[in-house]
Amino acid sequence: MLTERQRMILSAIIDDYVRSAEPIGSRSISKRGNVGFSPATIRNEMSDLEEMGYLEQPHTSAGRIPSHKGYRYYVDHLLQHGSLHSHDLDSMKGAFAERIQEMEGVIQHVAGMLSSLTNYTSIVLGPEVFSTTLKHIQIIPISDTTAVAILVMNTGHVENKTVTIPEGMPMSEIEKVVNILNTRLKNVPLVQFKSKLYNEISNELSKYVTGYQELLGMVESVLQSDEKDRVFLSGMTNMLTQPEFKDVEKVKSIFDLLEEAPTLIKLFTPSNEGIEIKIGAENSIEAISNCSLITASYSIAGTPLGTIGILGPTRMEYGRVIGLMEHLSKHMELVLGRWYGK
Amino acid sequence: MLTERQRMILSAIIDDYVRSAEPIGSRSISKRGNVGFSPATIRNEMSDLEEMGYLEQPHTSAGRIPSHKGYRYYVDHLLQHGSLHSHDLDSMKGAFAERIQEMEGVIQHVAGMLSSLTNYTSIVLGPEVFSTTLKHIQIIPISDTTAVAILVMNTGHVENKTVTIPEGMPMSEIEKVVNILNTRLKNVPLVQFKSKLYNEISNELSKYVTGYQELLGMVESVLQSDEKDRVFLSGMTNMLTQPEFKDVEKVKSIFDLLEEAPTLIKLFTPSNEGIEIKIGAENSIEAISNCSLITASYSIAGTPLGTIGILGPTRMEYGRVIGLMEHLSKHMELVLGRWYGK
DNA sequence: TTTAGCACTCACTAAATACGAGTGCTAACG
DNA sequence: CGTTAGCACTCGTATTTAGTGAGTGCTAAA
Numbered sequence: 108m109l110t111e112r113q114r115m116i117l118s119a120i121i122d123d124y125v126r127s128a129e130p131i132g133s134r135s136i137s138k139r140g141n142v143g144f145s146p147a148t149i150r151n152e153m154s155d156l157e158e159m160g161y162l163e164q165p166h167t168s169a170g171r172i173p174s175h176k177g178y179r180y181y182v183d184h185l186l187q188h189g190s191l192h193s194h195d196l197d198s199m200k201g202a203f204a205e206r207i208q209e210m211e212g213v214i215q216h217v218a219g220m221l222s223s224l225t226n227y228t229s230i231v232l233g234p235e236v237f238s239t240t241l242k243h244i245q246i247i248p249i250s251d252t253t254a255v256a257i258l259v260m261n262t263g264h265v266e267n268k269t270v271t272i273p274e275g276m277p278m279s280e281i282e283k284v285v286n287i288l289n290t291r292l293k294n295v296p297l298v299q300f301k302s303k304l305y306n307e308i309s310n311e312l313s314k315y316v317t318g319y320q321e322l323l324g325m326v327e328s329v330l331q332s333d334e335k336d337r338v339f340l341s342g343m344t345n346m347l348t349q350p351e352f353k354d355v356e357k358v359k360s361i362f363d364l365l366e367e368a369p370t371l372i373k374l375f376t377p378s379n380e381g382i383e384i385k386i387g388a389e390n391s392i393e394a395i396s397n398c399s400l401i402t403a404s405y406s407i408a409g410t411p412l413g414t415i416g417i418l419g420p421t422r423m424e425y426g427r428v429i430g431l432m433e434h435l436s437k438h439m440e441l442v443l444g445r446w447y448g449k
Numbered sequence: 450m451l452t453e454r455q456r457m458i459l460s461a462i463i464d465d466y467v468r469s470a471e472p473i474g475s476r477s478i479s480k481r482g483n484v485g486f487s488p489a490t491i492r493n494e495m496s497d498l499e500e501m502g503y504l505e506q507p508h509t510s511a512g513r514i515p516s517h518k519g520y521r522y523y524v525d526h527l528l529q530h531g532s533l534h535s536h537d538l539d540s541m542k543g544a545f546a547e548r549i550q551e552m553e554g555v556i557q558h559v560a561g562m563l564s565s566l567t568n569y570t571s572i573v574l575g576p577e578v579f580s581t582t583l584k585h586i587q588i589i590p591i592s593d594t595t596a597v598a599i600l601v602m603n604t605g606h607v608e609n610k611t612v613t614i615p616e617g618m619p620m621s622e623i624e625k626v627v628n629i630l631n632t633r634l635k636n637v638p639l640v641q642f643k644s645k646l647y648n649e650i651s652n653e654l655s656k657y658v659t660g661y662q663e664l665l666g667m668v669e670s671v672l673q674s675d676e677k678d679r680v681f682l683s684g685m686t687n688m689l690t691q692p693e694f695k696d697v698e699k700v701k702s703i704f705d706l707l708e709e710a711p712t713l714i715k716l717f718t719p720s721n722e723g724i725e726i727k728i729g730a731e732n733s734i735e736a737i738s739n740c741s742l743i744t745a746s747y748s749i750a751g752t753p754l755g756t757i758g759i760l761g762p763t764r765m766e767y768g769r770v771i772g773l774m775e776h777l778s779k780h781m782e783l784v785l786g787r788w789y790g791k
Numbered sequence: 792t793t794t795a796g797c798a799c800t801c802a803c804t805a806a807a808t809a810c811g812a813g814t815g816c817t818a819a820c821g
Numbered sequence: 822c823g824t825t826a827g828c829a830c831t832c833g834t835a836t837t838t839a840g841t842g843a844g845t846g847c848t849a850a851a
Contacts, residue, residue: 132813145825150814168813168831247585247601255607257599259589265597267607344708347701355697359689366686474844487794492845510800510844 109159109180115142116152117161118185121173125422128350130170175387175421178399182384182425191430195224199431203438213442215339217415217435222342225428226349227419228365231339232375241292246270246285248278287311338368351397351420360394365418375402375414382429387421399423403436405443412443451501451522457484458494459503460527463515467764470692472512517729517763520741524726524767533772540566541773545780555784557681559757559777564684567770569761570707573681574717583634588612588627590620629653680710693739693762702736707760717744717756724771724778729763741765747778747785754785 109117119139120131133149136142142149153171156162161177164170173181202220214231221229243259249269258266272281291308343365352358364370374390385400395418402416415436417428451459461481462473475491478484484491495513498504503519506512515523544562556573563571585601591611600608614623633650685707694700706712716732727742737760744758757778759770 130813134813146813147825147827148823151824154815164814166832168811168833170813242591243589249584249601255601257607259591259597265599265607265609267609344701344704347697347704353697355689355695355700358697358700359686362686362689472844476844488844489794489796490792493793496846506845508801510802512844
């Protein structure tokens with residue numbers, strides 16, 4: 108259990124360190140206006156805090172920096188929630204003024220806003236496959252051998268793919284298949300498509316048409332492509348401005364991670380409700396062991412749609428970022444809710 | 450005019466420098482197997498080459514590095530074309546083995562292959578707006594107030610957007626408008642859409658329907674979104690492995706450039722036929738003044754479709770990259786040609 | 792024309808020194 | 822007993838100095 112004074116000191120150290128990125132000494136804390144203690148007293152407390160694991164010393168004769176445990180305590184107990192600076196609110200209001208007419212546009216827009224406001228990297232996961240169901244499937248021929256398969260989802264998202272029509276399959280057969288797919292797959296969640304396609308429907312289709320196998324393959328490949336394109340990154344270069352990443356090696360490992368969508372998605376998977384904060388090693392990926400990741404899921408009518416995340420150094424403006432994310436995820440729910448049809 | 454020996458020396462220096470990224474001294478050239486001259490002789494020639502502007506000296510007591518002019522001469526006169534190393538061919542063959550069923554998939558695939566093969570950054574511009582025409586337009590209602598507008602292009606590319614239906618517009622009117630748009634805009638190149646929309650068709654539409662303005666706006670915004678999503682980047686992080694970019698500042702300015710699609714596209718605009726090589730300051734953008742950009746346009750049936758590019762340090766494996774690009778752009782034409790319908 | 796020889800340049804490295812921010816400990820103070 | 826002034830000590834960083842070596846330019850000889 109920390110005393111009130113220790114909490115104050117820990118809080119002050121984190122605030123200063125977030126700003127300066129350099130170890131904080133006892134004197135600079137003592138000089139703060141609202142602190143009535145000498146450097147010596149602060150030093151004693153700092154020594155205790157270090158012993159308890161909330162602070163670290165880069166080397167013997169340096170000031171202290173917060174440990175992961177220190178950040179964790181700060182986030183859990185010292186942060187007063189919900190206060191957003193007025194100029195942040197203003198710039199968001201300004202940015203939301205321009206109307207976006209496309210679902211993915213909103214998501215990208217939010218990602219851009221987050222990264223430019225915070226100077227960290229923002230990662231936004233688009234609507235998740237779980238809650239997405241098929242609304243409509245259609246195949247439009249382009250030439251004798253090619254067609255465009257179009258899948259319209261309930262979220263308004265449209266997936267399309269140019270496909271090759273199997274040799275010798277007449278248009279009438281294609282239409283038959285499309286009809287069957289339409290009636291049987293409507294409102295089926297994306298994740299269940301594959302099993303449903305192979306287990307239930309292939310039998311039924313075989314009664315009506317030949318060569319349905321190829322078409323099923325087509326549809327499935329359309330679905331597979333659905334996994335990508337759902338990660339929106341913004342402000343990658345912001346990483347480069349952080350002093351902790353002046354070393355190219357570290358940046359490279361992080362960028363490599365960001366370029367690889369699957370790993371990135373794995374980072375997010377246990378996305379519960381609300382805001383989640385992973386500090387340093389808590390997110391179990393070596394490359395970002397000195398980064399923090401703050402994620403917020405957004406949902407409509409109770410069903411989770413996706414996640415927005417901010418990746419920055421552990422030395423992060425937690426209060427501000429959390430405030431922004433709360434606000435933005437709420438706003439996203441509002442805007443996306445209109446498209447969702449309520 | 451360079452003597453044969455000078456050309457040999459210039460070529461040798463560039464070859465070595467490309468490999469080592471360090472200034473090349475006279476002795477190391479002299480030691481090469483096929484060179485029968487002493488370091489002193491080489492030095493004299495190097496001194497002459499420097500005076501002519503083909504070489505540079507980082508400082509007095511260092512070896513020489515190629516200047517932009519030197520690279521230019523190398524590319525223009527010393528490079529023997531068309532020889533591709535067999536293992537490059539093999540890895541490409543292997544990578545092309547997996548079938549891609551989507552137009553943009555091919556493009557991204559090629560971009561990935563280029564960057565992983567060369568260890569530079571690849572930039573691919575998708576099919577250009579000039580040669581793209583409308584094949585089909587359609588509006589699918591999702592709810593009372595929203596619909597998905599779908600535009601199918603002749604290239605097989607599909608652009609879609611969720612749009613809000615203007616208050617009080619009945620379905621029948623929407624259908625009327627769509628019909629008119631379909632008959633009048635079919636086969637119109639994308640670039641001419643805007644003028645055609647406003648000049649010719651708005652009159653005609655106003656006879657049949659009210660509120661056509663909103664719908665036109667919708668269609669136009671669909672078209673505008675066509676400009677983006679057409680730049681495919683791959684291997685950005687490869688930049689970080691190049692020794693010339695160990696300085697974070699330089700990397701940042703390049704990444705900032707790459708993140709901004711419009712500037713990037715501007716880089717490519719004067720895309721003639723065939724392969725184009727811009728060395729250093731030749732591409733007039735400060736951030737990449739010590740980069741080279743090699744671009745190749747690919748076309749089908751004579752009409753240019755897009756451009757693939759490789760961005761790397763001026764110290765680049767010109768011969769190999771050019772060979773790869775020639776091969777890949779040809780292959781892309783082949784594969785894309787199938788979709789284009791011959 | 793080519794080459795050996797040699798003095799010279801200059802970036803880079805390592806060791807030596809100085810500096811100073813910051814600590815830990817002790818003793819005195821209220 | 823908590824707080825604080827004083828002080829020796831630590832150790833990273835910056836600065837200086839000297840040394841090293843790769844590479845050059847020039848000259849004179851082959």
